Amino acid sequence: MSKIVVPGEVVSDKPERMAYTFSDGQKTYATALSLLNEEGKLVPLEGPYEPIVEDVVVGYVTDIRFTGYNVELGEPFSGFLSSRDSRATFRLGSIVQARVINVDEVKSIDLADARGLEGGWLEHISPVKVPRLIGKRNSMINTIAQMTGCNLVVGRNGYVFVSFAGNHSLAIEAIRMVEAQAHTTGLTDRVAALLREKAGAKNMNAQAGMAGAQVNMAGMPTSQMARGQDDNSQM
Secondary structure (H helix, E strand, O other): OOEEEOOOOEEEOOOOOOOOEEEOOOOEEEOOOEEEOOOOOEEEOOOOOOOOOOOEEEEEEEEEOOOEEEEEOOOOOEEEEEHHHOOOOOOOOOEEEEEEEEEOOOOOEEEEEEEEEOOEEEEEOOHHHHHHHHOHHHHHHHHHHHHHOOOEEEOOOOEEEEEOOOOHHHHHHHHHHHHHOOOOOOHHHHHHHHHHHHHOHHHHHHHHOOOOOOEEOOOOOHHHHHHOHHHHOOO
16 A cells, blocks of 8 residues: 655665655655655655756746846746757747756756747646656557647656647646646546547547647656656556
8 A cells, every 4th residue: 555755754775766765875765745655666746846967848938148048947947048059049938848958056957959839838737747647658648649639748847838739728637637646546547538528539539640649758768767757657
C-alpha cells in the first residue's frame, strides 16, 4: 500500500538518485509531498520545477533586450535566451520551446535552440505531474493528441502548448483531469473514456487519422525519460 511522505522524510535507507529527493550519502529523503509505493517508487504530489541542463521547456517572452529575451517558465523561474543562441526573432508574449543549457547556483537559467509555437494556448500544470501527463511509453499524451486532433508540446517545467486546431477545450479538460488524478491507477483508461464520451466515436476515429495531430514531448529527451517518466510507470 502506498503511503504519503512529507519533505525531509526518509524514502530509502540507502543513497539513490530519484527526482524530488536528496541524499546525505547514507539515506535518501523526499523534497516534496509524495506517495511512496510498495516498490519504493516515489510519486510527487506537489513541488516546484527543478531545472536541469538539457531539460526542454516551454514558456513565453516577457522582455526583449538588445542581447536577447527573458522567458517566463513558471514561478519562480525565468530563463534568458541570448540572441546569439537563437536563429528566430520573437515578440513580447511569443510562446517558445527551448533547451536549458546552464543553471547556476541561484537557479538562473540560460536557454538555447528556441523555436516559436503559434496558433495555440499555454496550459500550466504542476511540474511534478508532467511525467504522468506523458505516460508510460507516451501513452497518455498520445491518447489526448489523437482523440482531440490537437498539436501538443509538453515542457518539463509544466507549461503545455495546446493548438487551437482540433478540439482545444476537450484537450485542456483531459490535461486538467490528468493533473487532478495523477496519483491514481487506471488513469489512461479513464481519460480515454472521457474523450470518447465527449468527442464521439465517429469524430474520434477521424481525428486519430489526422496528419495534423502531433505530439512533441518537449520535456522528455532520452535523459529526461530516465529522470521522470519511470517514476509513474506503474500507474
